Amino acid sequence: MRPLVPESEFVGFRFPPEVITLAVRWYLRFALSYRDVEELLAERGLDIDHVTIFRWVQRFTPLLVEAARPCRHRPGSRWFVDETYIKIAGRWRYLYRAVDQHGQVIDVLASERRDQLAARHFFRQALAHSRRPVEVTTDKAPIYPRVLDELLPEACHVDARWENNRIESDHSRPKARLRPTRGLKRLRSAQTISTGHSLIQNIRRGHHELGTDVEPRRRLAAAFTELSHAI
Template sequence: MRRRCQHVRPAVPVSEFAGFRFPPEVIVLAARWYLRYGLSYRDVEELLAERGITVDHVTIYRRVLRFTPLLVEAARPCRHSTGDRWFVGETYVKVVGRWTYLYRAVDQVGQVIDVLAAEHRDLAAARRFFTRALSHSRKPVEVTTDRAPVYPRVLDEQLPAAHHVDVARANNRIESDHSRLKARLRPMRGLKRLRSAQTISAGNALVQNIRRGHYELGTDTDTDPRLRLTTAFAELTLAI
C-alpha cells in the first residue's frame, strides 16, 4: 500500500492566491476545466457565467498561465517514480503561425515524464529536454526514440549506459500519446506565445498523469474515480 503524499508548505507569509479578485477555488476550477477539456477560454468564461461568476476570457487566460506551473510544481512531491523504459519523441503545434516543436516522453506504464516546447528541432533542444527530464526523474535503462540523428549524440552524453532503440514502429507508444495532447490543443486554433505552448502542454501532462493514477492525489479509498481529478486539484489548491 502506497504512503499518502504529504505536502510541505513553504515558509511564506501569504498564499499565491493573495491579492486576486476571485477565490482560489474559482481560479483552480477554471484552470482545471481548461486543461482537462477541449474548451476555449471563451467556453470557460461561459461555463463560469452559468454559475453566476462573471470573468473575462482574457483574465482566465492570464490565470491559467500564472497558476498552471504552480500546480505542476506543487504536485511534484506526490508523483510516482518514473519507469526505467522511456519513449521519447516530438510533435508540433503552431505558435503565431509558425510550427513549434514539443518534445515529450512517457514511460512504459504511460506516465508523462516531461514536456519541452522549442522553436527548433535540433541538438540544443534535445539536450535541454533530457536535462530537464533527468533533473526530476530516475535514469532509464532503455530509451526508445525516432530516427532523428540528434538522439544518439545526446544519449551518449547524458545516458551512456542506457540501451537506445530506434527501429521502425518501436515508438508507437509516444506517438499515440501525442494524439491526446493534440486533441486538447486543437480547439485553441493556434497559440500566441511559446510560453503558452509550454504551460498548457505541461498542465495537460499533469491532468493525464493524475487521471491515470501516477500521483498520490485524489486517491482516498472512498473517492469516486470520476472525481479523482477534482479532488486532486482541491488538494493542490491548499498546497499553493
C-alpha cells in the first residue's frame, strides 16, 4: 500500500499555483489595492476578479507563513515591542508588533483593545515560535510590567525614553502597505494581512533561508516559488 501523499492546497482552483502566488505576493509586497492587482493581472491577459484575489490572500497567506516558519532564522535575544493604530471597519484598533535587534519581525497581533489581556496574548503567541529573549524594550505603557513579570520574569525590561525607536520607526512599513486598502473590514483580515506583510519584510531582509541562490531583487519571487511547492 502506497503512503498517502498530502494533497496540494492549490488543487481545485481554476488558476495554477504560480498565478495565485503572484497575485498574493504583489498584494502583500506593494502598496496596491485588490483592484490594482486585478488590473495588473489583466495586462498579462489574466481575467481575475478583485474579490477572487481577496479570497486568495486570505486563504494562502497563513499557509505561506506556516510553510516559511521552519526556514526562518532564529530570532535575536533582544526584543523591541510596541503597538500602533490601524483602522478596521472605520474604527481605530491596535496592532502589536515585535522586532529583534537584527530587524527581524518576530510576531504581530491585531487587537481591539490595548490592555494586559491583549499584551499577554501577544507575548504568548510570539514565545510559541521563538526563543525566550534576555531583554525586552517597550514604551512606558503600564500594561507591560505585570505581563513581563508573569511570562518573562528572567528578562530585563527596558522602558527608558527613546529606547524603543527601532520598532516605532518600523511601524511605517506595514502602515504604508495598508494605506491603499481604504480601510480593513475585519480583525481577522487585518491579522492575516499584517502577518503576510511581516513575512515579506523578513524575506527581503534575508531572515529566511529562502531564495538564497538568486540576487536580492529576485529573492522574494524565488522564495514564494519555493513556498508554493511546500504547500
